[in-house]
Amino acid sequence: MQRGDEALQNIKILHIGLGPLGQKIIKYISERKGLETIGAVDTDPEKAGKDIGEICSLGKNLGIRVSSDPASAMAGKKPDAVLLTTVSSLEKLACQVEEIAGYGLNIVSTCEELSFPWGVQTELALKLDGIAKKHNIAILGTGVNPGFLMDYLPIVLTGVCQEVKSIKVSRIQDASFRRIPFKKKIGAGLTLEEFNEKCKQGALRHVGLTESIHMIADRMKWKLDGAEDIITPVVAAEDTISGETVIQAGTILGVQQIGKGYINGEEKITLVFRASIGEKNPADTIEIKGLPDITSTIPGGVNGDVATCAITINAVRSITGLPAGLKTMVDLPVTAFFSE
Amino acid sequence: MQRGDEALQNIKILHIGLGPLGQKIIKYISERKGLETIGAVDTDPEKAGKDIGEICSLGKNLGIRVSSDPASAMAGKKPDAVLLTTVSSLEKLACQVEEIAGYGLNIVSTCEELSFPWGVQTELALKLDGIAKKHNIAILGTGVNPGFLMDYLPIVLTGVCQEVKSIKVSRIQDASFRRIPFKKKIGAGLTLEEFNEKCKQGALRHVGLTESIHMIADRMKWKLDGAEDIITPVVAAEDTISGETVIQAGTILGVQQIGKGYINGEEKITLVFRASIGEKNPADTIEIKGLPDITSTIPGGVNGDVATCAITINAVRSITGLPAGLKTMVDLPVTAFFSE
DSSP states (O other), X not given: OOSOOSOSSOEEEEEEOOSHHHHHHHHHHHTOSSEEEEEEEOOOTTTTTSBHHHHTTOSSOOSOBEESSHHHHHTTOOOSEEEEOSOSOHHHHHHHHHHHHTTXXXXXXXXXXXXXXXXTSHHHHHHHXXXXXXXXXXXXXXXXXXXXXTTHHHHHHGGGOSEEEEEEEEEEEEGGGSOHHHHHHTTTTOOXXXXXXXXXXXXXXXXXXXXXXXXXXXXXXXXXXXXXXXXXXXXXXXXXEETTEEEOTTSEEEEEEEEEEEETXXXXXXXXXXXXXXXXXXXXXXXXXXXXXXXXXXXXXOOHHHHHHHHHHHHHHHHTTOOSEEEOGGGSSOOOOOOO | OOSOOSOOSOEEXXXXXXXXXXXXXXXXXXXXXXXXXXXXXXOOTTTTTSBHHHHTTOSSOOSOBEESSHHHHHTTOOOSEEEEOSOSOHHHHHHHHHHHHTTTOEEEEOOGGGSSOTTTSHHHHHHHHHHHHHTTOEEEEOOSTTTTTXXXXXXXXXXXXXXXXXXXXXXXXXXXXXXXXXXXXXTTTOOHHHHHHHHHHTTTOOTTHHHHHHHHHHHHTOOOSEEEEEEEEEEOSSOEEETTEEEOTTSEEEEEEEEEEEETTEEXXXXXXXXXXXXXXXXXXXXXXXXXXXXXXXXXXXXXXXXXXXXXXXXXXXXXXXXXEEEOGGGSSOOOOOOO
């Protein structure tokens, strides 16, 4: 370090939650310099006592066994942060956060609803902020979306604007080459009736558009008087090949979800999230109308799985040394890749 | 504000340096909400005592007269920050910073060499950091380039990367429709001999590529073992129309400057800055090789004059409330547009 403001020691991580995301994060940390896994917690009795290298299919043991609670996972060592990859519901997460906070540990979580709970679940946000301050820790929710592509990155781009009239962000994904669970998640192959039924159950909803809208509005100091979140099906106009099956004309290729934020009835923020089989131009695109107008495109879009794990790891450095409280991405020094 | 962590009062600004950039910043602040000019300083006797509305050609007076020193410009009011738009040389700026710091005022400057002096002019950086801490203020250098497009923005994009092997940033500008001073600045219309002579004098050099390279490397925790900054002419292959004149084949259309940062002899950072008459595809492009690869493009590129003034204004909010010291863009909560 040229600036001497950061320790050269490894950042020590305790993992809580060893689902697919938690496993991938452990794998990633094992491949990096500057970070170190010191313990792992999961409540699944099937995982208890097993080496995390085995749980994460690393092909080798890492010498760390899965514990059922943080105290025994730490075994006297103090991590710099907990990576919490358990639930998507903020209400469920809050209890877990409260327990971890009791150990005085900073928390970075992939919980979508934690990315920007202010204005969406403000009471819970206040509660978590209070917990963080009481225990002198920082708490952050992050991920690729919400947490980066459709909120943080457009906010960053407004930094060179003298005026912003409106912001539109589109994340368009071609699901043709994605794994089957992803295709199912977006409703590919369903009939319109099945799609609508799944929609009612909330099973097709991408969590986070509303949080992203509120993050943008908050940072711009825009006072929203309304927000919407609309899900519609992407219907096949013709028979469409998807891997080894065919999605018939009239059935579902995928899902589109549009979030809108209004001020005085005017649409100021528009977020379009679409994932379907056979999308022609997959891309992440930001369009700012203002002074100057700015259009920014990432052709092909950013791979979501890789990106969410990476930003969760990269954020650990940015939350250390901050004043205590519930943080969001806009409150931190820039979250960047690093490698000693 | 939903989060109650920021005052609703206007941010009060003292301007020091009323050249073209300082004038445009005053104009921009006069058009915005949430910010307020409370005083202005310039050493030019021609400007002394005149209303800043007249100096900045606003077509109206703003009730603030140009002072020759900060104390009389403040007239008992305490600004939240000084916007310092005077010189490009950090050595010259340091004396001005020292004087302003004596009043306990945060400073945001457009001085290119201040954007990331660590590793480039480390002794001066240490001196300024000491001054800032002694007087309990934050000091920041920013702008569109250096300060955003070729350093901060690529750093932001690495936030979703598990690995970064190399970073290339290109800022390609078509000077065809720019004003004559800009065309002169890039050497358009010169003979090759004249170009080389101007190069020797340092008159064609864009200041900041080296600073940008060091900002990127520092944030990645990459230890550079070398950096280069190479200027070459863009020569007209055929007669090329530029406004009402013709640039003859064999003479100069503009300038290209390439900055490179090496680790163990490997080129890890490449910055290409080119401005010339008749560029076919002007754009700001970031290419990250890693996991995942990310390419991001802003077609047409970001207008530099607007953007530098805007980011200087927007940064004021981000430096308030920070621990004292010499800051760089990567140390701040995200710099974004805002409007009450």
